[in-house]
Amino acid sequence: MNRPIRLMAGFLAVLLFALLINITVIQVFQASNYRDHVGNQRNLLAEYGRERGPILVGNDPVARSVVTGNTLMYQRTYSQGPLLAPVTGFYSLVYGATGLERTENQVLTGRSDLFFVDRIQQLFAGRRPQGGAVTTTINDAAQLAAFNGLGTKVGAVVAIEPATGKILASVQSPSFDPNVLTSHDPTAIRAYYNTLLANPAKPLLNRPIVGLQPPGSTFKLVVTAAALASGQYTADSVLPGPAVYQLPNSTHLLHNWTGKACGPGSRVTLRQALAISCNTAFAWLGVQLGAPALQHQAELMGFNTGFAIPLHAATSVFPEQLDKPQTALSAIGQYDDRATALQMAMVAATIANHGVTMLPYLVQEIRGADLSILTTTQPKAFATAMTPANAAAETDMMVNVVQNGTASNARIPGIAVAGKTGTAQTGNSSPNVAWFVSFAPAQSPKVAVAVMVEDGGGTSEITGNGLAAPIAKAVMEAVLQGGSR
Amino acid sequence: MRQSNRRGTELMLLVFALVLVVLGMLQVGWATGTAIPTRLWVTMALLAALAAGMHMVVRLRATYADPILLPAATLLTGLGLVMIYRIDVANAQRAVHNNITPPTPDVYAQLTWFAIAAVLFVAVLILVRDHRRLQRYTFTFGLIGIVLLILPLAPVLGHTINGARLWVRLAVFSFQPGELAKIALTIFFAGYLVLKRDSLALVRTRVAGVGVPRVKDLGPILIAWLISLGVLVFQNDLGTSLLFFALFVSMLYIATGRRSWLIWGAVLFAVGSLASWALIPHVHERVTIWLNPFGYAADSGYQIVQSLYGFANGGLLGAGLGQGFPTLVPFANTDFITAAFGEELGLIGLMAMLMVYAIIVERGMRISVSVKDSFGQLLAAGLSISVAIQVFVIIGGVTRLIPLTGLTTPFLSYGGSSLVANWIIIALLLRISDRARRPHTQAPAMDDAMTQVVRRV
Numbered sequence: 001m002n003r004p005i006r007l008m009a010g011f012l013a014v015l016l017f018a019l020l021i022n023i024t025v026i027q028v029f030q031a032s033n034y035r036d037h038v039g040n041q042r043n044l045l046a047e048y049g050r051e052r053g054p055i056l057v058g059n060d061p062v063a064r065s066v067v068t069g070n071t072l073m074y075q076r077t078y079s080q081g082p083l084l085a086p087v088t089g090f091y092s093l094v095y096g097a098t099g100l101e102r103t104e105n106q107v108l109t110g111r112s113d114l115f116f117v118d119r120i121q122q123l124f125a126g127r128r129p130q131g132g133a134v135t136t137t138i139n140d141a142a143q144l145a146a147f148n149g150l151g152t153k154v155g156a157v158v159a160i161e162p163a164t165g166k167i168l169a170s171v172q173s174p175s176f177d178p179n180v181l182t183s184h185d186p187t188a189i190r191a192y193y194n195t196l197l198a199n200p201a202k203p204l205l206n207r208p209i210v211g212l213q214p215p216g217s218t219f220k221l222v223v224t225a226a227a228l229a230s231g232q233y234t235a236d237s238v239l240p241g242p243a244v245y246q247l248p249n250s251t252h253l254l255h256n257w258t259g260k261a262c263g264p265g266s267r268v269t270l271r272q273a274l275a276i277s278c279n280t281a282f283a284w285l286g287v288q289l290g291a292p293a294l295q296h297q298a299e300l301m302g303f304n305t306g307f308a309i310p311l312h313a314a315t316s317v318f319p320e321q322l323d324k325p326q327t328a329l330s331a332i333g334q335y336d337d338r339a340t341a342l343q344m345a346m347v348a349a350t351i352a353n354h355g356v357t358m359l360p361y362l363v364q365e366i367r368g369a370d371l372s373i374l375t376t377t378q379p380k381a382f383a384t385a386m387t388p389a390n391a392a393a394e395t396d397m398m399v400n401v402v403q404n405g406t407a408s409n410a411r412i413p414g415i416a417v418a419g420k421t422g423t424a425q426t427g428n429s430s431p432n433v434a435w436f437v438s439f440a441p442a443q444s445p446k447v448a449v450a451v452m453v454e455d456g457g458g459t460s461e462i463t464g465n466g467l468a469a470p471i472a473k474a475v476m477e478a479v480l481q482g483g484s485r
Numbered sequence: 486m487r488q489s490n491r492r493g494t495e496l497m498l499l500v501f502a503l504v505l506v507v508l509g510m511l512q513v514g515w516a517t518g519t520a521i522p523t524r525l526w527v528t529m530a531l532l533a534a535l536a537a538g539m540h541m542v543v544r545l546r547a548t549y550a551d552p553i554l555l556p557a558a559t560l561l562t563g564l565g566l567v568m569i570y571r572i573d574v575a576n577a578q579r580a581v582h583n584n585i586t587p588p589t590p591d592v593y594a595q596l597t598w599f600a601i602a603a604v605l606f607v608a609v610l611i612l613v614r615d616h617r618r619l620q621r622y623t624f625t626f627g628l629i630g631i632v633l634l635i636l637p638l639a640p641v642l643g644h645t646i647n648g649a650r651l652w653v654r655l656a657v658f659s660f661q662p663g664e665l666a667k668i669a670l671t672i673f674f675a676g677y678l679v680l681k682r683d684s685l686a687l688v689r690t691r692v693a694g695v696g697v698p699r700v701k702d703l704g705p706i707l708i709a710w711l712i713s714l715g716v717l718v719f720q721n722d723l724g725t726s727l728l729f730f731a732l733f734v735s736m737l738y739i740a741t742g743r744r745s746w747l748i749w750g751a752v753l754f755a756v757g758s759l760a761s762w763a764l765i766p767h768v769h770e771r772v773t774i775w776l777n778p779f780g781y782a783a784d785s786g787y788q789i790v791q792s793l794y795g796f797a798n799g800g801l802l803g804a805g806l807g808q809g810f811p812t813l814v815p816f817a818n819t820d821f822i823t824a825a826f827g828e829e830l831g832l833i834g835l836m837a838m839l840m841v842y843a844i845i846v847e848r849g850m851r852i853s854v855s856v857k858d859s860f861g862q863l864l865a866a867g868l869s870i871s872v873a874i875q876v877f878v879i880i881g882g883v884t885r886l887i888p889l890t891g892l893t894t895p896f897l898s899y900g901g902s903s904l905v906a907n908w909i910i911i912a913l914l915l916r917i918s919d920r921a922r923r924p925h926t927q928a929p930a931m932d933d934a935m936t937q938v939v940r941r942v
Contacts, residue, residue, distance in 0.1 A: 002854050004739040009850040015877045022886040026796045027832040034797030042798045
């Protein structure tokens with residue numbers, strides 16, 4: 001009987017191998033296929049079963065996970081809702097994650113390599129990784145001031161600490177409430193998301209960093225920097241500033257927004273041209289400097305580079321290969337010039353920071369689950385865009401803009417404010433964009449701000465001063481009163 | 486020189502198995518953030534005490550028995566307790582989240598069943614001093630087996646759970662007699678085939694190289710076939726039906742050494758399968774789901790699909806005990822407990838557990854080869870094969886290798902009948918191996934009593 005028993009044992013071994021091969025196929029070769037199946041709740045449950053780390057503004061957890069009663073154990077809540085939506089983004093069951101929730105996902109879920117030691121401990125303890133915390137550079141007072149200042153207007157505000165590149169405020173209007181998108185009710189999430197998509201003002205657009213608009217007269221700051229850098233011009237150089245300037249090689253006529261000449265005898269100093277935002281003088285100056293010089297100066301200040309802060313900002317554009325009439329229009333921030341509020345805040349911050357452009361950043365610290373600090377972001381220079389002397393000269397010219405020029409609404413008693421207004425035409429039918437960029441205090445700048453209001457209305461520089469400057473002023477005051485944090 | 490009886494090895498392996506179980510329990514508590522309740526510590530202590538008690542009885546009553554079987558079965562039972570506890574924890578946590586009363590934990594009930602199994606294990610070793618005594622009661626066991634098999638059909642006692650009528654309920658106590666029927670029938674087959682093997686091995690004619698048995702010799706296999714089909718039709722129990730028939734054909738082949746019986750068995754199996762696929766809606770549905778589970782993921786294929794997702798989530802290394810989602814699979818601590826292990830221990834853990842089963846079956850087959858009497862050979866082989874087939878049918882089912890049938894996973898699944906029956910199988914195998922390995926030379930004085938027993942039989 002032994003031979004049949006041995007043969008039968010062999011047959012049972014074959015059955016065992018069939019099982020082993022089958023589970024190997026399922027657990028190794030088919031595993032990722034099964035994991036991605038629609039209807040496989042495990043990924044979702046794993047994501048939501050883990051306590052995601054908080055996003056902090058100062059010590060305030062503005063995004064955190066709270067325990068729910070249902071199968072998805074944790075739900076994300078945002079204590080400030082729409083105020084910080086452009087910073088935190090959302091973390092949704094249906095639409096995935098945006099903002100810091102997306103870019104810092106590895107940290108918040110505890111899967112970042114920064115937690116290597118923790119993970120080794122967790123591996124041996126057999127515990128799920130705990131999420132780390134992300135501290136932002138946001139200054140809550142500045143953020144709130146910008147948010148209240150924009151109110152119901154469509155626009156964006158970015159404030160930067162010039163010396164470091166820390167983003168102190170990043171605000172948009174209209175915004176959205178991430179709390180609704182992070183609920184566990186897919187129907188409610190979809191309904192709200194579709195409402196947001198249908199809104200022509202695009203509340204889901206991260207306006208401060210991806211909303212591109214012609215920078216208008218605020219671009220004259222770049223042209224001024226290029227003029228000073230050329231060595232051929234100073235603040236006191238006299239430029240032609242007629243009421244109307246015929247573009248080179250063209251019949252196109254460029255008018256000043258006042259409709260008048262910029263000075264007696266149609267002549268004006270560079271300082272005065274900036275103060276009254278003289279289009280004809282800057283168009284002429286741009287043509288004299290040449291497109292390559294303007295492009296070089298713009299790129300040193302961050303144009304034509306995509307920044308990850310770590311949210312991906314849109315690339316602000318100064319076009320290449322311009323002919324002379326295009327150069328003239330580009331010099332006053334029209335034609336194909338496009339800038340985000342972030343970019344224009346960087347221009348102001350560069351001038352404020354003695355000519356050094358700092359890389360903007362939104363994440364101050366990465367902390368462990370116990371909130372111990374694991375890494376602190378070190379400020380990094382992007383480029384040296386101006387000499388300190390030229391930066392000081394331009395600062396002086398910008399202070400003049402506020403004190404004697406178009407930017408009267410940005411004045412803060414007892415503090416020297418440097419600023420520049422702008423109004424950009426976005427097309428024949430669309431309303432104009434009102435801009436204001438500034439920094440303060442002029443001699444030791446703590447904050448640089450760019451305000452962009454899209455439904456600006458009129459064409460005059462008064463628009464920038466009227467709509468945008470008071471918001472910038474409020475943000476600067478908020479930072480200066482609170483001190484740097 | 487005195488031959489080593491390997492009892493020390495058994496004890497060492499037993500300690501190793503128990504340490505693994507305790508570590509598993511600790512890991513579940515740690516990973517789920519639950520403190521180990523005192524009651525669970527008591528459970529682990531009782532598990533160890535029962536295992537030690539069984540070891541002592543083996544030492545005294547089956548001195549030369551195989552040293553691997555007891556630790557291997559203890560390890561699987563202990564791992565089963567770990568996973569049942571882990572699923573208890575998940576159910577309790579979910580109940581807390583939903584603000585409902587937590588369900589009664591199953592792990593303590595399973596321990597109680599293990600205690601009963603241990604008592605029966607000891608009883609078998611003490612009462613059955615020589616396995617050949619069982620041969621005297623061949624037809625009694627045959628009758629017991631048939632009665633146990635059809636008991637669930639009895640009007641008052643019988644009980645249908647989840648569509649299969651294979652339960653007997655006495656007061657609060659429900660039991661699957663089919664599990665015990667499996668043992669009784671294996672004893673019956675062994676005794677019967679020892680008697681009839683010579684005539685069944687006779688081959689008069691051959692057709693295309695396949696032996697054709699005499700018509701009157703076809704009787705037994707046809708009866709086994711009809712009973713299997715009866716179980717399927719009347720009790721809706723595909724698994725037991727399959728197990729029963731495969732077991733009989735395997736033992737018939739071993740008894741006679743005629744491969745023609747395997748062929749006839751395969752033919753009858755094919756006919757029976759096709760007929761039941763065509764005629765029994767329940768079987769037809771199982772096959773349909775097997776072929777395309779994802780097409781029925783929301784309803785009838787839900788179990789198997791969730792099971793596959795669980796295995797996939799485990800991957801190579803597993804999610805780790807306490808860190809998967811085994812409760813997403815229905816019947817996570819009974820039929821689908823393998824999916825829970827696959828998810829949390831991964832391919833590596835599951836392979837290790839399959840190897841433990843392989844060791845049990847291999848030891849059983851080895852005992853079968855080494856024992857001298859035909860009845861013992863057939864019984865050891867039959868018991869081992871029944872474990873092997875059961876493991877293949879249920880694990881093959883939950884991993885979609887074959888259509889899903891409801892069978893318990895030996896030693897692991899929550900449920901008393903299965904645990905008790907499988908521990909009786911271990912006791913019988915130990916009894917046979919004790920006989921097989923006992924030295925023929927003059928036994929030491931301490932074994933006098935046993936030697937006498939052997940002589941009397």
